[in-house]
Amino acid sequence: MSEAEPSVPLSHRVPDLGALELLLAVxxxxxxxxxxxxxxxxxxxxxxxxxxxxxxxGVALVERSPRGSRLTDAGALVTDWARRVxxxxxxxxxxxxxxxxxxxxxxxxxxxxTIAEYLLPGWLIALRAELPxxxxxxxxxxxxxxxxxxxxxEADLGFVEGLAVPxxxxxxxxxHDRLVVVAAPSHPWTRRRGELTADxxxxxxxxxxxxGSGTRQVLDAALAAHGGLAEPLLELASTTAVKxxxxxxxxPSVLSELAVGEELGARRLVxxxxxxxxxxxxxxxxxxxxxxxxxxxxxLLGLTRRTS
Amino acid sequence: MSEAEPSVPLSHRVPDLGALELLLAVxxxxxxxxxxxxxxxxxxxxxxxxxxxxxxxGVALVERSPRGSRLTDAGALVTDWARRVxxxxxxxxxxxxxxxxxxxxxxxxxxxxTIAEYLLPGWLIALRAELPxxxxxxxxxxxxxxxxxxxxxEADLGFVEGLAVPxxxxxxxxxHDRLVVVAAPSHPWTRRRGELTADxxxxxxxxxxxxGSGTRQVLDAALAAHGGLAEPLLELASTTAVKxxxxxxxxPSVLSELAVGEELGARRLVxxxxxxxxxxxxxxxxxxxxxxxxxxxxxLLGLTRRTS
DNA sequence: TGGGGGCATAAGCTGGGGTTATGTGCAGGG
DNA sequence: CCCTGCACATAACCCCAGCTTATGCCCCCA
Numbered sequence: 001m002s003e004a005e006p007s008v009p010l011s012h013r014v015p016d017l018g019a020l021e022l023l024l025a026v027x028x029x030x031x032x033x034x035x036x037x038x039x040x041x042x043x044x045x046x047x048x049x050x051x052x053x054x055x056x057x058g059v060a061l062v063e064r065s066p067r068g069s070r071l072t073d074a075g076a077l078v079t080d081w082a083r084r085v086x087x088x089x090x091x092x093x094x095x096x097x098x099x100x101x102x103x104x105x106x107x108x109x110x111x112x113x114t115i116a117e118y119l120l121p122g123w124l125i126a127l128r129a130e131l132p133x134x135x136x137x138x139x140x141x142x143x144x145x146x147x148x149x150x151x152x153x154e155a156d157l158g159f160v161e162g163l164a165v166p167x168x169x170x171x172x173x174x175x176h177d178r179l180v181v182v183a184a185p186s187h188p189w190t191r192r193r194g195e196l197t198a199d200x201x202x203x204x205x206x207x208x209x210x211x212g213s214g215t216r217q218v219l220d221a222a223l224a225a226h227g228g229l230a231e232p233l234l235e236l237a238s239t240t241a242v243k244x245x246x247x248x249x250x251x252p253s254v255l256s257e258l259a260v261g262e263e264l265g266a267r268r269l270v271x272x273x274x275x276x277x278x279x280x281x282x283x284x285x286x287x288x289x290x291x292x293x294x295x296x297x298x299x300l301l302g303l304t305r306r307t308s
Numbered sequence: 309m310s311e312a313e314p315s316v317p318l319s320h321r322v323p324d325l326g327a328l329e330l331l332l333a334v335x336x337x338x339x340x341x342x343x344x345x346x347x348x349x350x351x352x353x354x355x356x357x358x359x360x361x362x363x364x365x366g367v368a369l370v371e372r373s374p375r376g377s378r379l380t381d382a383g384a385l386v387t388d389w390a391r392r393v394x395x396x397x398x399x400x401x402x403x404x405x406x407x408x409x410x411x412x413x414x415x416x417x418x419x420x421x422t423i424a425e426y427l428l429p430g431w432l433i434a435l436r437a438e439l440p441x442x443x444x445x446x447x448x449x450x451x452x453x454x455x456x457x458x459x460x461x462e463a464d465l466g467f468v469e470g471l472a473v474p475x476x477x478x479x480x481x482x483x484h485d486r487l488v489v490v491a492a493p494s495h496p497w498t499r500r501r502g503e504l505t506a507d508x509x510x511x512x513x514x515x516x517x518x519x520g521s522g523t524r525q526v527l528d529a530a531l532a533a534h535g536g537l538a539e540p541l542l543e544l545a546s547t548t549a550v551k552x553x554x555x556x557x558x559x560p561s562v563l564s565e566l567a568v569g570e571e572l573g574a575r576r577l578v579x580x581x582x583x584x585x586x587x588x589x590x591x592x593x594x595x596x597x598x599x600x601x602x603x604x605x606x607x608l609l610g611l612t613r614r615t616s
Numbered sequence: 617t618g619g620g621g622g623c624a625t626a627a628g629c630t631g632g633g634g635t636t637a638t639g640t641g642c643a644g645g646g
Numbered sequence: 647c648c649c650t651g652c653a654c655a656t657a658a659c660c661c662c663a664g665c666t667t668a669t670g671c672c673c674c675c676a
Contacts, residue, residue: 096322
């Protein structure tokens with residue numbers, strides 16, 4: 001009988017980031033020694049680290065030879081999975097670095113939560129590739145906070161997801177988002193025949209983010225013509241909490257496509273099509289009226305346009 | 309001046325998986341002590357770990373009070389980024405666990421590389437949720453290897469991405485994939501006016517996987533009517549190597565949509581539309597003719613159907 | 617045949633992360 | 647009003663994972 005689930009927590013079953021990075025270096029460079037140098041450690045350290053990773057996983061990852069090392073088939077697969085972990089870690093790092101908000105930042109960004117959470121790390125990684133060494137600071141908050149910071153000269157570039165450009169700011173649409181009605185796969189709505197109507201949606205108690213969130217605003221506006229939103233079944237403070245509640249509470253919600261993309265892909269949540277409701281919204285970059293972004297801000301703005 | 313790039317490697321700037329898991333537990337449970345218990349460590353250990361993570365990141369993550377702990381705004385953002393890292397680690401774990409291939413596995417899966425790499429980990433995570441404790445083993449190989457294992461009774465369920473169901477097997481289409489022509493954003497094709505024609509594609513030297521890969525087969529077949537594939541500019545052994553080469557070598561490639569989805573999203577690669585070429589392909593589950601999958605295999609098959 | 621690249625083994629050090637024991641602050645009930 | 651419970655912090659100690667340097671073996675090639 002094989003040992004059961006998180007009796008041993010995940011972190012003991014997965015090699016740490018250093019080991020995964022090392023594995024990627026071995027895959028890329030074709031030798032333990034070169035990979036070791038690339039990671040700034042000694043060759044024996046790399047050798048032992050890879051070996052203990054193989055022991056931990058119970059799989060041979062690299063084929064050692066006196067002329068270098070190549071990945072085994074299993075090793076290639078493991079390396080690909082490892083790459084995703086490392087990429088997620090890179091996004092984490094890019095975000096965290098910006099959040100630290102050093103005073104000497106050359107680019108100060110203010111962004112709404114959804115954008116900061118889902119899009120900004122990718123932009124920051126791209127920016128780092130193009131303008132290495134540019135210190136970026138990030139402040140996350142709702143549209144009014146973003147506007148306030150920009151107008152106070154405390155931020156160079158903002159990103160908002162509301163319906164309109166806040167007063168005093170200029171802006172450009174950089175991407176489109178869409179709110180989607182989602183429910184757990186077990187919910188009756190997933191087995192409906194026709195599409196849901198806006199009226200039905202309006203009278204159904206939903207699980208929602210609290211009033212004031214960008215998502216909530218758009219939804220309120222869209223349903224205004226249909227008698228307005230019913231009293232929510234549950235109001236939660238974070239998108240994540242809402243997602244969790246949708247799965248367990250057996251009630252639907254309306255969330256940004258950005259936020260539920262993954263869940264829809266894995267069918268942990270199901271999208272419920274709705275007829276006759278415009279739930280699209282623009283994501284905008286904004287800056288103080290008249291002051292076109294320049295320098296790193298302009299660069300970042302360019303990146304965001306390319307990253308739909 | 310802030311310290312530069314990977315002078316310090318990623319793994320030293322990102323908290324380790326254990327710390328990230330702990331942070332998620334704090335977010336979920338609202339108290340360091342409860343999170344500690346959930347992770348199977350002592351309360352002081354959790355306290356110190358969170359504290360050192362805050363020191364490392366230079367950001368306050370949790371607001372401590374005598375009645376519990378809540379995330380700060382920055383902490384909520386960091387936690388969301390952390391969640392992705394942990395999810396990637398979960399996929400890694402699910403895959404690696406299966407790769408270990410214990411003899412006592414109750415479900416033995418054989419899958420083509422692309423499917424094993426991109427889809428299987430997600431399925432395994434879902435399966436683990438529904439049938440906890442089911443030991444799964446995975447063997448990755450091309451279609452003929454998959455067929456061979458199934459026919460030899462050494463695998464219970466297979467997944468292939470070729471054009472046809474191998475002889476002696478029954479199968480069901482579980483998802484659709486599409487090959488896409490991709491190029492670096494700097495490539496002239498990204499600035500074409502009309503769509504690319506199949507003939508143009510056929511005469512262009514591409515960067516490709518080696519002959520025999522599922523991708524290559526489909527491409528060969530699709531271009532057969534257009535004079536066949538030109539001699540490749542470069543033949544590489546892994547999808548990852550191909551992607552890297554496309555970016556740097558300034559030549560296009562043709563790859564599975566599954567493989568380049570992320571790169572397209574971040575515009576590291578750009579899709580080049582092609583006219584008059586059918587590059588779709590079916591992903592199929594397969595099993596020995598006449599022996600419908602039962603038990604865990606049937607369960608997994610059900611999951612794959614839901615996970616398009 | 618000697619040298620160099622590549623991996624493994626050995627011996628020894630260090631520190632991060634763990635534990636137990638204990639202290640402090642706040643809230644709510646008897 | 648005080649006591650008890652819960653939550654977090656501090657202190658002292660321990661251990662092992664992972665690093666380093668030194669060295670050996672193997673193979674290829676000039």
